[in-house]
Ligand SMILES: Cc1cc2nc3c(=O)[nH]c(=O)nc-3n(C[C@H](O)[C@H](O)[C@H](O)COP(=O)(O)OP(=O)(O)OC[C@H]3O[C@@H](n4cnc5c(N)ncnc54)[C@H](O)[C@@H]3O)c2cc1C
């Protein structure tokens with residue numbers, strides 16, 4: 001029997017409590033509403049807030065936290081539809097297990113580490129063993145992804161013809177980029193590095209980051225840091241050298257690294273003591289309950305009658321409310337934002353509705369430590385697996401996209417009972433959307449049968465089920481055309497006169513947690529400038 005199962009989409013499912021609230025309330029006419037807001041002596045409605053951030057995932061919380069630190073006087077509110085903060089970050093704990101239902105770790109860039117230190121979480125940061133291997137299944141064998149160029153050249157990950165093709169392509173001996181055409185990841189990588197490198201290295205990477213289809217993902221939008229190397233240097237190698245120089249110069253210009261930040265080595269990834277949710281909960285605590293409002297579900301945003309901001313309508317546990325703000329940062333998913341701006345900015349709404357979020361199920365199970373085969377991966381002295389996890393290219397006959405070795409990743413933070421080893425399996429994605437209709441039992445059977453083919457000893461009985469979560473709309477796909485659609489959405493807002501409404505969140509920033517935080521920090525600076533300009537105009541009136 002499962003320890004726990006949850007089935008919910010990443011979109012907000014209203015609680016029975018908020019349904020009751022919606023039915024009970026009589027909506028206020030605009031004139032009555034104005035009387036509930038700050039009213040100036042002149043009688044016009046004053047904006048109650050300088051900035052309202054919608055969504056208390058990492059993007060929204062990082063924006064609000066940074067804004068609060070940079071401009072403490074700013075009247076800021078964060079509103080969240082669910083009864084908890086974190087958004088996709090959902091760490092669960094029960095019966096001696098601590099497990100992640102959404103993201104499992106982050107790349108420890110300076111932005112996320114700095115925000116964590118600023119919010120008092122320095123001692124909670126966990127960094128995994130920098131040598132943790134990522135394995136890719138190929139021809140029945142789990143092969144460690146090469147960590148550097150010498151390992152890629154000397155190792156067995158690619159065949160000799162594959163290595164030669166990739167090497168020649170990387171130095172620029174390959175077909176030129178097509179003029180005026182946005183390439184998919186599959187087209188870009190196959191052209192630059194050859195089909196073998198694409199199939200063995202990049203196709204599984206697209207699963208392990210987007211649960212996506214590399215024939216649909218855009219090379220410029222989904223792998224921008226790699227894609228830009230070709231135009232930067234004329235080839236991937238020349239571009240990488242130039243990018244390295246740029247990064248070195250930028251580092252020198254920034255000055256010495258903040259001494260509070262932990263040293264980041266090799267391929268390490270990060271988490272927090274007690275799981276990833278420690279981070280959003282710590283940010284929400286630092287902001288305080290007056291700033292972070294839970295179960296406040298935005299239903300509509302309109303421009304306010306005075307033209308100096310927005311009216312934001314909510315369903316809340318206390319009934320319907322409308323507040324006003326000079327600026328709004330929308331970090332809810334694109335399909336939510338599309339609905340709430342529809343009346344005010346129909347063209348932006350239509351663009352936002354185009355972003356695609358496929359379903360992904362995360363299935364966490366636990367086996368006795370000695371259930372694992374010790375070939376393919378190295379063994380802990382007492383059994384079990386070491387490393388980060390494994391990915392399964394679609395061509396290899398395994399339905400599960402990949403498996404995280406949860407018990408090996410952050411060993412110092414005990415997350416399962418003694419004698420057991422817990423793994424987190426992701427299944428579904430853009431090329432297997434049927435997972436959203438599978439029962440929890442069918443999902444567990446699917447991942448167990450796959451694990452028997454790769455890491456379990458033959459005959460291992462079914463696992464203890466720790467938790468099953470189906471994300472019906474999991475990760476936005478940065479598919480071909482993504483950047484154009486995003487530009488259309490921004491243009492639609494501008495043309496509808498919505499200056500002061502900013503689009504944020506993972507479909508704008510990038511899907512990595514670290515990137516969402518970095519974007520939140522950047523957005524806070526943009527907001528600060530915008531609010532200052534609104535206040536200057538007010539003073540001049
Ligand atoms: C299964 C899975 C695995 C992942 N693995 C990783 C990983 O290992 N590493 C990594 O870096 N990233 C990973 N990601 C991606 C990462 O988790 C997300 O990109 C990131 O958490 C997005 O944060 P966000 O704040 O932009 O959006 P969200 O987390 O989606 O936050 C948006 C918030 O808006 C709220 N909201 C929605 N509607 C309304 C409304 N009407 N009114 C008010 N609020 C509303 C939502 O409830 C939510 O809290 C994974 C994602 C998934 C789904």
Ligand SMILES: C=Cc1c2[nH]c(c1C)Cc1[nH]c(c(CCC(=O)O)c1C)Cc1[nH]c(c(C)c1CCC(=O)O)Cc1[nH]c(c(C)c1C=C)C2
Nearest residue numbers: 107134207208209210211389390391401402403404426512
């Ligand atoms: C199989 C499904 C998924 C797994 N993780 C994700 C999905 C959809 C989501 C995800 N994973 C990573 C990121 C952030 C990327 C970043 O730039 O920081 C996201 C959104 C990190 C990541 N995970 C894997 C790789 C190769 C990367 C890139 C950076 C790094 O090397 O750390 C590998 C990997 N992901 C998953 C598994 C099972 C796996 C195994 C090796 C699950």
